[in-house]
């Protein structure tokens with residue numbers, strides 16, 4: 001996700017020319033444990049992984065079974081024994097080196113992300129930057145982990161120690177494959193844990209690059225491992241007796257299952273789930289910024305972003321002006337080959353997902369919403385892209401709170417616009433959802449901005465911006481959008497445990 005688009009666009013285009021879509025095949029093993037790439041043990045059924053831009057098969061994925069998962073966890077366990085004994089400064093040194101390698105491979109990683117995910121190269125570079133920044137940030141924190149000293153009567157005292165948990169499991173979604181692997185591993189490793197990471201089977205190719213980078217940076221063998229597979233592999237990891245914690249990014253139904261599985265071993269979980277976030281645009285807003293914010297809230301990564309502000313509430317008096325301009329700008333978004341510098345919207349992640357998003361638009365029409373633009377399959381003129389999963393970004397007008405498009409996460413480039421009259425009314429409607437990941441408010445009234453932010457029931461609220469995610473600040477949801485946080489100082493608490501040590505300086509005062 002984003003730190004600063006402006007900063008990226010100011011940078012000169014990468015020195016290396018982008019590979020072209022349709023020219024990459026992946027044949028190398030995509031698992032990684034014990035310090036090297038591995039093929040899965042056993043003969044399990046392989047499935048196809050696609051290049052969204054072209055619809056070509058990119059590779060065949062063989063899921064990991066019990067033997068593989070055991071080996072990866074064993075490898076992580078042995079790395080934990082060494083890594084947890086290193087000082088924060090030593091851990092920081094390895095992590096800073098990993099960040100440096102990521103920077104040097106920025107273009108290569110970003111291109112692989114595009115080939116496997118379908119997002120534009122411009123966004124993929126920002127994702128790689130976010131991964132690097134996250135590792136740098138937690139490298140900085142590794143040596144600051146400290147406890148508390150508490151004085152007690154009679155000269156006795158207690159102190160607390162922040163200790164690692166052990167082998168942590170990361171399970172990722174397909175929308176930010178490399179970045180999610182970094183957002184989970186950086187705080188975990190900084191605290192002295194090791195990790196086994198399972199990417200989504202839809203986007204398996206870049207997590208293993210991160211594993212190689214950590215190894216190259218001097219991490220002990222087995223510190224960060226990758227196992228490939230879907231639900232079955234994920235379930236083996238969650239149930240594994242040597243796993244101390246599970247951190248998951250994905251859908252709400254799977255999040256519930258993860259929690260249930262982890263509960264069997266009383267393991268803590270971090271859950272980064274979906275959203276149906278509101279964006280409130282008051283009539284006193286700087287309209288230009290509000291328009292930019294609405295586009296950023298809906299169309300990054302083809303709309304496949306958990307924090308998207310897909311319910312755009314616009315105050316009645318400025319609605320016509322807002323709609324005219326937002327539709328004009330949405331129509332002008334350049335869709336096409338995600339590896340081209342000029343492309344702003346690439347392909348959705350796969351065919352079933354594209355079909356699902358298009359069917360959500362049809363359902364919205366049936367329920368009375370007006371399609372103001374987009375919502376159609378898009379076929380690029382370049383013949384090699386004809387099998388890709390493209391659609392035109394869509395703005396839905398005349399939406400009401402009961403419509404499915406307003407209630408359920410679509411996870412595609414579909415903005416639903418709603419009209420409101422008063423602050424009280426819009427707050428009530430904005431909060432009327434089971435989700436609570438993000439929220440945004442555009443207004444020039446500073447008192448209103450903070451009043452509204454206080455009352456919005458969401459894990460993070462943007463005032464006069466949307467969808468920027470600096471790694472220094474916590475990210476995570478209220479309600480069914482999740483448990484725990486990623487990024488920021490607080491995440492240290494989710495990857496460590498507190499031990500209290502009591503020290504008696506006098507005699508034991510026995511009652512017996």
Ligand SMILES: NC(=O)C1=CN([C@@H]2O[C@H](COP(=O)(O)OP(=O)(O)OC[C@H]3O[C@@H](n4cnc5c(N)ncnc54)[C@H](O)[C@@H]3O)[C@@H](O)[C@H]2O)C=CC1
Nearest residue numbers: 172173199200230231234235250251254272273274306411
């Ligand atoms: N909040 C977010 O950031 C994301 C939300 N989603 C939502 O989820 C929907 C489905 O996307 P999916 O990638 O299929 O999400 P998902 O929740 O099914 O899968 C996410 C990850 O969990 C793993 N997984 C699935 N079932 C599991 C199980 N029983 N035990 C352990 N691991 C399991 C998957 O292999 C994948 O790595 C999307 O259409 C979207 O609405 C998807 C991606 C990210």
